[in-house]
Amino acid sequence: MGKAVSDSSDLAWRCGVCGYIHRGPTPPESCPVCGAARSDFEAYHPPAAPPAPAAEGWRCTNCGYVHKAAGPPEECPVCGAVKGDFVPATAAATGEPVRAVGTVVVLGAGIAGLSAVEALRQASPKTRIVLLAREGHLPYYRLNLTRYLAGQFSRKELPLHPKTWYDENRVELLTGVEAVALSPQDRSVQTSDGRTIVYDKLILTAGAHPFVPPLPGASLAGVHSLRTVDDADAILAALRPDVRAVVIGGGILGIETAAALARRGAAVALLESHAWLMPRQLNRRAGELLAQYVVGAGVQLITEARTRELAGDGCVSGVLLDDGRTVPADLVVLATGVRSNSHLARKAGLEVNQGVVVDNRLGTSAADILAAGDVCEHHGVQYGNWAAAQFQGAIAGMNAAGLAVEFGGIPRSNTLKVLGVDLVSTGLFEPADGSYLLADREAEGTYFRFVLHDGLLVGAVMLGDAAPAGRIKKAIESRRDFSAVIPGGPTVQAVLDHLPE
Numbered sequence: 268m269g270k271a272v273s274d275s276s277d278l279a280w281r282c283g284v285c286g287y288i289h290r291g292p293t294p295p296e297s298c299p300v301c302g303a304a305r306s307d308f309e310a311y312h313p314p315a316a317p318p319a320p321a322a323e324g325w326r327c328t329n330c331g332y333v334h335k336a337a338g339p340p341e342e343c344p345v346c347g348a349v350k351g352d353f354v355p356a357t358a359a360a361t362g363e364p365v366r367a368v369g370t371v372v373v374l375g376a377g378i379a380g381l382s383a384v385e386a387l388r389q390a391s392p393k394t395r396i397v398l399l400a401r402e403g404h405l406p407y408y409r410l411n412l413t414r415y416l417a418g419q420f421s422r423k424e425l426p427l428h429p430k431t432w433y434d435e436n437r438v439e440l441l442t443g444v445e446a447v448a449l450s451p452q453d454r455s456v457q458t459s460d461g462r463t464i465v466y467d468k469l470i471l472t473a474g475a476h477p478f479v480p481p482l483p484g485a486s487l488a489g490v491h492s493l494r495t496v497d498d499a500d501a502i503l504a505a506l507r508p509d510v511r512a513v514v515i516g517g518g519i520l521g522i523e524t525a526a527a528l529a530r531r532g533a534a535v536a537l538l539e540s541h542a543w544l545m546p547r548q549l550n551r552r553a554g555e556l557l558a559q560y561v562v563g564a565g566v567q568l569i570t571e572a573r574t575r576e577l578a579g580d581g582c583v584s585g586v587l588l589d590d591g592r593t594v595p596a597d598l599v600v601l602a603t604g605v606r607s608n609s610h611l612a613r614k615a616g617l618e619v620n621q622g623v624v625v626d627n628r629l630g631t632s633a634a635d636i637l638a639a640g641d642v643c644e645h646h647g648v649q650y651g652n653w654a655a656a657q658f659q660g661a662i663a664g665m666n667a668a669g670l671a672v673e674f675g676g677i678p679r680s681n682t683l684k685v686l687g688v689d690l691v692s693t694g695l696f697e698p699a700d701g702s703y704l705l706a707d708r709e710a711e712g713t714y715f716r717f718v719l720h721d722g723l724l725v726g727a728v729m730l731g732d733a734a735p736a737g738r739i740k741k742a743i744e745s746r747r748d749f750s751a752v753i754p755g756g757p758t759v760q761a762v763l764d765h766l767p768e
């Protein structure tokens with residue numbers, strides 16, 4: 268466990284697993300968000316942030332009553348709620364009309380939305396919860412769609428909870444219903460089926476959509492992306508014996524999709540415009556070694572393949588590259604990145620950068636609107652991964668219930684499914700300048716790279732063996748001092764030997 272930040276009473280501890288911030292003299296016994304043990308907590312060093320508004324009293328989270336005194340009352344004089352239901356009221360909050368946390372609308376039923384619902388229901392048994400789900404399905408494991416495509420995961424294994432769970436937990440799940448406009452002024456959401464739902468708190472968890480590059484032919488029949496179970500079904504429906512599939516984009520999604528289609532018996536070409544796979548997460552050597560697994564899975568890999576156009580007459584027939592080559596295709600899957608579903612927030616006047624901008628409490632620039640998951644941007648970071656969406660969702664749900672919980676960020680890491688190769692890439696994978704040190708090792712089908720700076724471990728790549736991943740994450744998070752392994756040049760073994768237990 269790390270040392271406390273300071274001697275003052277304002278000590279904070281961050282959960283190394285989910286990023287939850289606990290304020291108090293010591294870390295909690297276990298994390299209320301992800302259940303991690305006390306030993307997973309480390310001292311939290313907050314990023315420079317604007318100072319929080321001064322507390323001007325105590326607000327009852329049940330009815331909104333503000334008690335102007337140094338401490339909370341024993342009992343709320345308005346609704347009888349107990350002392351523990353009071354939270355510090357800020358100057359901004361006390362200037363607002365007092366509102367009860369009666370209805371919370373959760374906009375988007377992915378993992379962020381569902382985690383928000385779960386945390387909210389646990390913290391606030393009486394709150395009315397409305398969960399808007401544009402897709403006409405029960406919320407499901409989106410990250411398992413490539414396994415579903417590969418035939419490794421069945422349709423009935425996809426839902427996160429059965430229908431009965433929503434009834435038992437009094438969650439009004441509206442499947443097939445899209446939010447079409449937000450009105451922060453009168454705290455309402457308009458939906459595609461003509462309802463206007465008034466909220467006390469709104470949690471935006473609308474996720475992201477595939478980025479479709481502006482290529483000629485991108486709208487031809489046979490051109491797909493993979494974000495939803497309907498997308499997966501459309502791709503599966505297009506699989507015939509001898510189908511020639513081309514996947515554009517050699518990131519995680521592209522690699523997994525290509526491997527999944529190859530498992531289904533398609534002849535698959537994977538196109539990557541860079542010289543190696545996963546160029547945003549891997550150094551060249553790691554990308555080249557990964558390519559051996561991809562080729563071993565029966566995928567034809569074409570690097571430095573810049574797509575100029577998708578050719579075809581009504582239906583796609585090939586991918587035309589900048590260098591003049593054409594790769595024949597009956598089916599094309601674009602795996603060229605995602606973009607935040609931020610348009611409703613932008614139209615409603617919320618601060619949006621690449622995603623909807625949130626603070627540590629997952630609050631947006633609009634009163635009573637929080638955001639979590641792929642839709643949001645926290646300290647300039649859009650995680651775009653399952654774990655962050657899950658943890659942010661839970662923290663937003665707790666805050667919507669009137670608690671005061673913060674998200675302090677988590678290391679970004681990636682792992683590969685479907686191919687059956689362990690791959691972890693976290694933090695930096697290349698030196699930013701000459702002051703960074705590298706340790707590389709390639710042996711017996713495994714590859715390790717560690718990046719060190721100022722005596723600290725700042726990044727790691729592991730291919731073929733991800734066993735030390737947890738301890739590496741902990742070493743990065745806790746800012747473990749690796750100065751002892753640096754004299755004479757750090758080696759992979761010395762770094763491994765110096766990892767925390």
Ligand SMILES: Cc1cc2nc3c(=O)[nH]c(=O)nc-3n(C[C@H](O)[C@H](O)[C@H](O)COP(=O)(O)OP(=O)(O)OC[C@H]3O[C@@H](n4cnc5c(N)ncnc54)[C@H](O)[C@@H]3O)c2cc1C
Nearest residue numbers: 375377378379401410445446473474475640641651652653
């Ligand atoms: C095929 C695939 C494989 C993946 N594999 C991994 C992996 O291995 N590991 C990993 O960490 N991450 C993986 N990811 C990424 C991960 O799934 C996402 O980061 C995560 O699902 C984001 O969750 P979210 O709840 O923020 O958004 P989403 O899952 O996108 O959910 C948002 C939901 O909101 C709905 N919505 C949007 N707008 C509206 C509206 N106006 N009204 C109502 N509903 C709306 C959407 O339809 C959607 O259902 C994968 C993603 C895909 C597509």
